Amino acid sequence: MSDSDDEDIPQLSSHALAALQEFYAEQKQQSDPGGDDKYNIGIIEENWQLSQFWYSQDTALRLATEAVAAAGERGRIACVSAPSVYQKLRALHREDISVYIFEYDKRFAIYGEEYIFYDYNNPLDLPEKIATHSFDIVIADPPYLSKECLRKTSETIKYLTQGKILLCTGAVMEEEAAKLLGVKMCKFIPKHTRTLGNEFRCYVNYDSGLDHEI
Numbered sequence: 001m002s003d004s005d006d007e008d009i010p011q012l013s014s015h016a017l018a019a020l021q022e023f024y025a026e027q028k029q030q031s032d033p034g035g036d037d038k039y040n041i042g043i044i045e046e047n048w049q050l051s052q053f054w055y056s057q058d059t060a061l062r063l064a065t066e067a068v069a070a071a072g073e074r075g076r077i078a079c080v081s082a083p084s085v086y087q088k089l090r091a092l093h094r095e096d097i098s099v100y101i102f103e104y105d106k107r108f109a110i111y112g113e114e115y116i117f118y119d120y121n122n123p124l125d126l127p128e129k130i131a132t133h134s135f136d137i138v139i140a141d142p143p144y145l146s147k148e149c150l151r152k153t154s155e156t157i158k159y160l161t162q163g164k165i166l167l168c169t170g171a172v173m174e175e176e177a178a179k180l181l182g183v184k185m186c187k188f189i190p191k192h193t194r195t196l197g198n199e200f201r202c203y204v205n206y207d208s209g210l211d212h213e214i
């Protein structure tokens, strides 16, 4: 190529080039997030049509560490409609823990084999590799504050768990949750990245750290 050809090529300023590179990097991350970034809470934006309200970082961490403590060494944890807890567990590099994310939103399929498509309307419609009572603990946060949604989600929870249950849902569901799952309200109060209109609480059916501190 001659010098005169070079002069014909439009040149970008270093600022424009840097901005363009940043734009391409962001695009790449959104379509194929790699490394630890893919476990950041919020990397998948809330879709309110799907009743998605992500936990605050502190709450996700508290629930993840509680799940690890309850599951024990090399434990198995099922996160049912609670993707932030799954993300936090993986961000903590707990490779000794086996964890699955049961989610309706297929954007979470970026997590590969650990993602299980799940619709609470078909509570037992799960893949064969998910054996009954194969999880040490199930942590669930049903999408809707209705008796029907909690009843159907409870079928899934009871199918998956060996015993321990950590449910997060509205304070208004206390009686129904006790009836369906034998869980009781904890002192710990979960927080979200946004302020919600409904009071949220955690419920457990075992002796949990969430009940010992506020």
Ligand SMILES: C[S@@+](CC[C@H](N)C(=O)[O-])C[C@H]1O[C@@H](n2cnc3c(N)ncnc32)[C@H](O)[C@@H]1O
Pocket: 050, 051, 052, 053, 054, 055, 081, 082, 083, 084, 085, 103, 104, 105, 118, 119, 120, 121, 141, 142, 143, 144
């Ligand atoms: C109230 S949010 C709980 C999320 C939790 N606070 C977190 O940060 O991980 C309800 C969850 O249910 C999921 N969901 C929506 N429709 C669903 C369906 N038909 N079956 C199962 N889960 C569903 C949403 O995608 C969302 O992750």
